[in-house]
Amino acid sequence: MTEMVYGTIPVRDVEPVLPKWWRTIDKWSMTCILTLFGVGILLGLAASPPLAAKNGFEHFHYVQRQAIFGGVAMVAMMITSMMNPNLVRRLAVLGFLAAFVALMLLPVFGTDFGKGAVRWYSLGFASLQPSEFLKPGFVVVAAWMMAANHEINGPPGMSWSFILAVVIVAFLAMQPDFGQASLVLFGWGVMFFVAGAPMILLLSIAGLVVVAGSFAYNNSEHFARRIDGFLNPDVDPTTQLGYATNAIREGGFFGVGVGEGQVKWSLPDAHTDFIIAVAAEEYGLILVLIIIALYAFIVVRSLMRLMRERDPFIRLAGTGLACMFGVQAMINMGVAVRLLPAKGMTLPFVSYGGSSVIASGIAVGMLLAFTRTRPQGEIGDILRGRGR
Amino acid sequence: MTRTPLRPLARILPARSKGENPDAIERENIRLRHEQMRDKSRMRAEGRLLVLGMFFFCAFVVVGVRMGMLSGSEPSEPRASAAGASILTQRADIVDRHGRILATNFETHSLYAQPQQMIDRERAATGLTEIFPDLNADDLLEDFTGKRKFLWIKKKISPEQKQAVHDLGEPGLLFGPREMRLYPNGSLAAHILGGASFGREGVHAAEVIGVAGIEKFYDKELRDPARGSKPLELSLDLTVQAATERVLYGGMKLMNAKGAAAVLMDVHTGEVVALASLPDFDPNDRPRPPTEGVPSDSPLFNRAVQGVYELGSTFKIFATAQAIELGLVNADTVIDIRGPLKWGRHRIRDFHNYGKELTVSKIIEKSSNIGTARIAQMIGVNRQRDFLGQLGLLETVPLEMIEAQGGRPLLPPNWSEISTMTISYGHGLSVSPLHLAAGYAAIANGGTKVVPTLLKQTGPQYGARVMRPDVAAASRQMLRRVVSEGTASFGDVRGYSVAGKTGTADKPKEMGGGYYKDKVIATFASMFPAEDPKYVLIVTLDEPVETSGDKPRRTAGWTAVPVAAEMIRRVAPLLGLRPEIEPARIAGITLTSN
Numbered sequence: 001m002t003e004m005v006y007g008t009i010p011v012r013d014v015e016p017v018l019p020k021w022w023r024t025i026d027k028w029s030m031t032c033i034l035t036l037f038g039v040g041i042l043l044g045l046a047a048s049p050p051l052a053a054k055n056g057f058e059h060f061h062y063v064q065r066q067a068i069f070g071g072v073a074m075v076a077m078m079i080t081s082m083m084n085p086n087l088v089r090r091l092a093v094l095g096f097l098a099a100f101v102a103l104m105l106l107p108v109f110g111t112d113f114g115k116g117a118v119r120w121y122s123l124g125f126a127s128l129q130p131s132e133f134l135k136p137g138f139v140v141v142a143a144w145m146m147a148a149n150h151e152i153n154g155p156p157g158m159s160w161s162f163i164l165a166v167v168i169v170a171f172l173a174m175q176p177d178f179g180q181a182s183l184v185l186f187g188w189g190v191m192f193f194v195a196g197a198p199m200i201l202l203l204s205i206a207g208l209v210v211v212a213g214s215f216a217y218n219n220s221e222h223f224a225r226r227i228d229g230f231l232n233p234d235v236d237p238t239t240q241l242g243y244a245t246n247a248i249r250e251g252g253f254f255g256v257g258v259g260e261g262q263v264k265w266s267l268p269d270a271h272t273d274f275i276i277a278v279a280a281e282e283y284g285l286i287l288v289l290i291i292i293a294l295y296a297f298i299v300v301r302s303l304m305r306l307m308r309e310r311d312p313f314i315r316l317a318g319t320g321l322a323c324m325f326g327v328q329a330m331i332n333m334g335v336a337v338r339l340l341p342a343k344g345m346t347l348p349f350v351s352y353g354g355s356s357v358i359a360s361g362i363a364v365g366m367l368l369a370f371t372r373t374r375p376q377g378e379i380g381d382i383l384r385g386r387g388r
Numbered sequence: 389m390t391r392t393p394l395r396p397l398a399r400i401l402p403a404r405s406k407g408e409n410p411d412a413i414e415r416e417n418i419r420l421r422h423e424q425m426r427d428k429s430r431m432r433a434e435g436r437l438l439v440l441g442m443f444f445f446c447a448f449v450v451v452g453v454r455m456g457m458l459s460g461s462e463p464s465e466p467r468a469s470a471a472g473a474s475i476l477t478q479r480a481d482i483v484d485r486h487g488r489i490l491a492t493n494f495e496t497h498s499l500y501a502q503p504q505q506m507i508d509r510e511r512a513a514t515g516l517t518e519i520f521p522d523l524n525a526d527d528l529l530e531d532f533t534g535k536r537k538f539l540w541i542k543k544k545i546s547p548e549q550k551q552a553v554h555d556l557g558e559p560g561l562l563f564g565p566r567e568m569r570l571y572p573n574g575s576l577a578a579h580i581l582g583g584a585s586f587g588r589e590g591v592h593a594a595e596v597i598g599v600a601g602i603e604k605f606y607d608k609e610l611r612d613p614a615r616g617s618k619p620l621e622l623s624l625d626l627t628v629q630a631a632t633e634r635v636l637y638g639g640m641k642l643m644n645a646k647g648a649a650a651v652l653m654d655v656h657t658g659e660v661v662a663l664a665s666l667p668d669f670d671p672n673d674r675p676r677p678p679t680e681g682v683p684s685d686s687p688l689f690n691r692a693v694q695g696v697y698e699l700g701s702t703f704k705i706f707a708t709a710q711a712i713e714l715g716l717v718n719a720d721t722v723i724d725i726r727g728p729l730k731w732g733r734h735r736i737r738d739f740h741n742y743g744k745e746l747t748v749s750k751i752i753e754k755s756s757n758i759g760t761a762r763i764a765q766m767i768g769v770n771r772q773r774d775f776l777g778q779l780g781l782l783e784t785v786p787l788e789m790i791e792a793q794g795g796r797p798l799l800p801p802n803w804s805e806i807s808t809m810t811i812s813y814g815h816g817l818s819v820s821p822l823h824l825a826a827g828y829a830a831i832a833n834g835g836t837k838v839v840p841t842l843l844k845q846t847g848p849q850y851g852a853r854v855m856r857p858d859v860a861a862a863s864r865q866m867l868r869r870v871v872s873e874g875t876a877s878f879g880d881v882r883g884y885s886v887a888g889k890t891g892t893a894d895k896p897k898e899m900g901g902g903y904y905k906d907k908v909i910a911t912f913a914s915m916f917p918a919e920d921p922k923y924v925l926i927v928t929l930d931e932p933v934e935t936s937g938d939k940p941r942r943t944a945g946w947t948a949v950p951v952a953a954e955m956i957r958r959v960a961p962l963l964g965l966r967p968e969i970e971p972a973r974i975a976g977i978t979l980t981s982n
Contacts, residue, residue: 150425150426150429151422152418152421152422152425190440193436193440194433194436194437194440195429195433196429196432196433196436245458248455248458248459249458249459249461251459252459252460253459253460280455280458280459284459285455285456285459288452288455288459289452289455289456292448292451292452292455293448293452295448296444296445296448296449299441299444299448300441300444300445303437303438303440303441303444304437304441306437307433307434307437307438310426310430312426312429312430312433315430315433315437319437319440323440323444326444326448327444330444330447330448330451333451333455334447334451337451337454337455337458338454339450339451339454
């Protein structure tokens with residue numbers, strides 16, 4: 001009777017959120033990310049006390065902060081990874097717009113913390129770097145535009161995304177923050193590549209990069225000095241690179257022991273850009289190789305999972321996020337071992353930094369959301385005889 | 389993108405004829421095309437994603453391998469943190485003409501404090517004041533307890549002091565190695581060497597820079613790393629310099645002078661063999677420049693180089709030499725010396741009345757102002773100025789020390805005929821004793837200009853000819869007679885026939901307005917041996933008074949000449965000059981054979 005009056009309770013044919021999440025999430029990658037975060041806290045214990053001592057805080061002040069921010073980042077990552085791709089796209093586009101406005105307003109309200117580049121908003125208890133949040137947002141928006149290009153009668157999304165990338169790069173270069181600018185450009189390039197860039201265009205872009213690089217070398221003193229320092233085979237032991245190299249050598253295979261390292265006392269950026277040197281000195285090559293393996297695993301596994309993906313948007317966005325994440329880690333470590341010219345870039349999840357770790361958490365959350373196992377129409381393929 | 393028509397009529401037309409809705413077919417067509425496109429792009433993307441994955445894998449492997457290679461290599465010796473701003477500490481030695489050390493370097497330590505590392509600040513402060521009595525315990529304690537993180541305590545400390553500080557056992561007191569400049573001969577040749585002090589300073593090293601004298605003049609050369617340890621060879625002779633200073637000091641005391649200067653110079657090479665100025669100082673502990681009083685009374689003042697004085701009658705020989713050179717007179721020409729000689733409102737007098745007339749030779753011998761002034765009148769303004777200019781008396785001497793620039797001659801503002809007349813006997817033109825040495829050297833070496841130098845020379849340097857050799861020889865004969873018969877009779881050193889000329893000039897008042905009656909500059913300009921002079925020696929005493937007689941005597945013949953004579957007696961053998969021994973009377977020859 002009740003049912004006749006009120007109608008039947010609709011049967012929810014939707015799988016509950018958490019079980020579905022647990023079933024479809026890339027558990028291996030997530031484990032790696034959590035491990036990386038743990039390594040970051042461990043290295044923070046080693047690398048940040050000198051900074052705390054210098055700024056007059058108690059020993060593990062920065063470790064506590066990093067743990068709090070990291071906790072927030074982990075929660076953000078989990079929540080993001082539970083969303084479906086459409087929701088992720090919607091929120092990311094909104095976030096991108098907010099971050100873009102924040103980036104444009106930086107010259108007005110931003111602060112440079114005496115470092116010469118206006119990149120931050122000072123919030124009192126913490127600082128906020130809009131470009132960190134802009135990067136994942138940009139990847140999603142660009143992927144959306146490129147995917148739209150694949151639709152019949154779709155808009156010219158490729159050109160739109162390229163124009164957007166150029167505008168953002170211009171804003172970042174104005175700060176100046178060439179590191180983030182090159183990351184954005186790289187992210188766009190990778191997505192363009194996967195979206196099916198013509199080979200001729202790729203080659204000509206490579207040529208353009210060479211030209212632009214030599215132009216920057218000839219016109220920017222800052223840039224030229226970095227490159228010269230890199231090309232010079234004798235590393236001056238009093239530079240940051242010299243200290244980092246020496247620290248890696250001191251560490252050897254098994255490290256000098258926990259808390260015994262010296263490099264953190266001499267390097268001002270030991271807790272951010274050169275944290276890998278601290279890791280190498282105190283824990284030796286073993287931990288460094290573990291860290292490298294974790295990053296490589298996350299990136300390569302994500303890319304492999306994306307190979308199966310049929311939705312162009314998800315494929316492109318996932319590729320952009322994974323590659324940006326991987327290349328940032330690679331550049332950071334490549335600099336420390338003098339494979340690449342000196343460029344300040346944080347090691348995602350491991351380096352200290354509030355904005356950095358939360359933004360990385362959100363980005364990786366999106367990546368996990370995109371790499372979740374979902375039906376790809378294999379049955380249909382088989383039925384139509386096109387299955388493999 | 390190639391556009392295939394969206395409405396393939398082949399299916400649309402039959403469908404329309406059957407009454408079906410063609411839109412469904414169109415949608416179906418679009419879906420198929422889309423699926424086809426998607427599959428194609430997925431295939432391509434699969435390949436490219438694989439490439440990307442390979443790229444990242446390889447890149448991470450490269451980073452890992454590189455990391456492993458670095459870890460496996462030996463750590464390089466960490467260099468001192470000061471290496472970036474490296475401070476060159478080396479400084480070449482300075483030696484005399486025989487290679488004896490005049491200035492060298494010495495390892496020592498500096499003492500600095502890092503108060504935040506101190507354990508017992510009070511004990512450190514009191515302990516330091518016990519070791520260094522010139523420090524103030526209260527000031528030190530204030531520094532140690534204040535906000536400063538670093539402070540210098542002593543720039544140079546001895547090994548004993550270092551040990552004593554070390555024994556305090558205070559970890560906040562630290563030592564930095566220092567290379568300091570050492571002058572092992574103390575105040576010998578102090579004015580020439582000048583001194584050195586620290587320039588840029590770090591904890592691990594400090595620059596030693598010259599602050600005066602030849603140390604400053606050759607600062608860059610001495611510090612040049614390319615120089616290696618090659619020492620700077622001076623023309624000085626350490627033993628001669630020591631004897632000169634010793635005799636000059638004794639003479640200055642004996643003659644109650646307040647200052648004295650001596651220049652001994654080789655007449656052929658221009659090498660300054662000895663150069664002394666009293667009072668002097670110790671370059672190891674160079675005094676601060678005086679902030680009050682007359683700078684020329686400071687021990688830092690180099691009277692031989694920086695001090696310009698009216699050197700009196702020593703200038704007379706230049707007038708006579710030029711007159712002979714010009715053919716106006718010869719040594720035996722008789723000149724009217726009746727005085728006083730009036731020119732405008734000026735009156736020129738002689739020290740004594742020497743009668744009505746004298747020969748040129750006698751004018752020099754007796755030192756007659758009137759006679760010289762008359763000769764100068766014959767020469768005229770322009771010719772005299774040119775001649776003195778050729779001798780180098782009108783511009784600074786390019787000696788290799790920074791103070792030489794200060795010895796600029798004082799010329800009369802308006803070089804009129806009366807200036808010519810007074811300059812001929814050494815008034816109205818102020819030059820340094822070094823200038824005078826250069827002028828006399830030209831007469832001594834046969835008539836060529838000489839530029840004094842402090843660097844060891846390899847051979848004689850003959851400049852432009854300023855007078856004929858026979859004129860120089862005649863002048864030397866006159867100068868010899870001044871010593872053998874004239875005003876400088878105390879200067880006759882047995883065995884070394886000395887030639888020279890005395891000069892006693894009243895000192896001008898500092899405030900201007902005339903001359904002191906009882907303050908003189910007494911000078912003896914000499915050369916030896918007279919027949920073929922090798923050296924010139926200038927001795928100048930500032931305000932000497934010789935009091936052995938009834939009334940105080942101030943003339944150079946009584947003051948500067950005996951000092952110079954003693955000096956020649958002492959240094960001539962050191963310079964390798966043999967005294968002329970008068971041949972003993974030949975004993976009568978006795979025929980011994982029978």
